[in-house]
Amino acid sequence: MVRYNFPEYEIELEISEDVYFPAEDTFFLINSLTIPNNCELIFEVGGGSGIISIVLAKKYPELRFIVCEISYDAAKLISSNCRLNEVNKQIDVVCMDKIDALKEVSPDVIIWNPPYLPAEEENEIFPKLDKLALFGGKEGYEEVYQLITYLKDKNFKTSFFTIFSSLAWDTSKLDNNISFEILNTTKFFFEKLYLVRFDFSDNNVKK
Numbered sequence: 001m002v003r004y005n006f007p008e009y010e011i012e013l014e015i016s017e018d019v020y021f022p023a024e025d026t027f028f029l030i031n032s033l034t035i036p037n038n039c040e041l042i043f044e045v046g047g048g049s050g051i052i053s054i055v056l057a058k059k060y061p062e063l064r065f066i067v068c069e070i071s072y073d074a075a076k077l078i079s080s081n082c083r084l085n086e087v088n089k090q091i092d093v094v095c096m097d098k099i100d101a102l103k104e105v106s107p108d109v110i111i112w113n114p115p116y117l118p119a120e121e122e123n124e125i126f127p128k129l130d131k132l133a134l135f136g137g138k139e140g141y142e143e144v145y146q147l148i149t150y151l152k153d154k155n156f157k158t159s160f161f162t163i164f165s166s167l168a169w170d171t172s173k174l175d176n177n178i179s180f181e182i183l184n185t186t187k188f189f190f191e192k193l194y195l196v197r198f199d200f201s202d203n204n205v206k207k
Helices: 024-032 051-059 072-084 098-102 121-125 128-134 142-153
Strands: 002-006 011-015 041-045 064-068 091-094 109-112 159-165 179-188 191-199
Touching (some): 024 191, 041 051, 041 098, 051 064, 051 072, 051 091, 051 109, 064 098, 072 091, 098 142, 142 159
Parallel strands (some): 041 064, 064 091
Antiparallel strands (some): 002 011, 159 191, 179 191
16 A cells, blocks of 8 residues: 555545556546536545545535445545545545445546546456456447436436547437437547536436
8 A cells, every 4th residue: 555645636645556646638538627606525446546536525515425436445445545534524435336326326526537448359468357357348338328328318417527538439329319419529649538528417306
C-alpha cells in the first residue's frame, strides 16, 4: 500500500497494487463533469481507489454519494480513503453488484468510468486486474449497454455519465428512444475518449 498525493484535487489516496490506479481517463472524467443543479444523490459504479467520488464530494459538500464496488478489497480501500480525506460522512460504500445495488436506491446521477476496450485474444497476456479494469466485453461496450438497458427498462429517472472509446462504441446498438449527448472529447495516443451523458429524465418514476 502506497500513499499518493494528487495536488490538483487537494487529496491524498492510499492505493494498493490490486486496485486500478487513476489514469488519464479518470482525470478526463473528473475535469469534464458538471453535476446538475437539482442533484441530491450520486451513485458511482466501480469506484476503484475512490478518487472520483472523493473529488466530487469535496467540490459539492451538500451532496450525498454511494459508491458501488464489487471487489471487497477495493471497497475497503475506498472507505479508508474517504476517511483519509474527511468525506466519509458524505460517501457510503457498498460491496455488491451494480444492478443489485440500484434496486435499492433512486440516484439523481449515476457515474461510471467503465472498462471500455474491446476484448481480444491478445488480452490473455494481461493480469486479471487489468482485464477487469480495461476490457468491457467482446465489443468493449457490452457492460455499459447492459446498464443503460436496465435503467431504461426499469424506468429510472436519472442522468448517467460514462466514458466510451473510439475503439469501441456503436450507437446503432442503442435503443432509438434513449437520449444521449457527448459532453467532451479528448485524444490519448491511439484512441479518442468521449464523456457521454444519457438522459433518462423522460422515464416514468421507477417502479
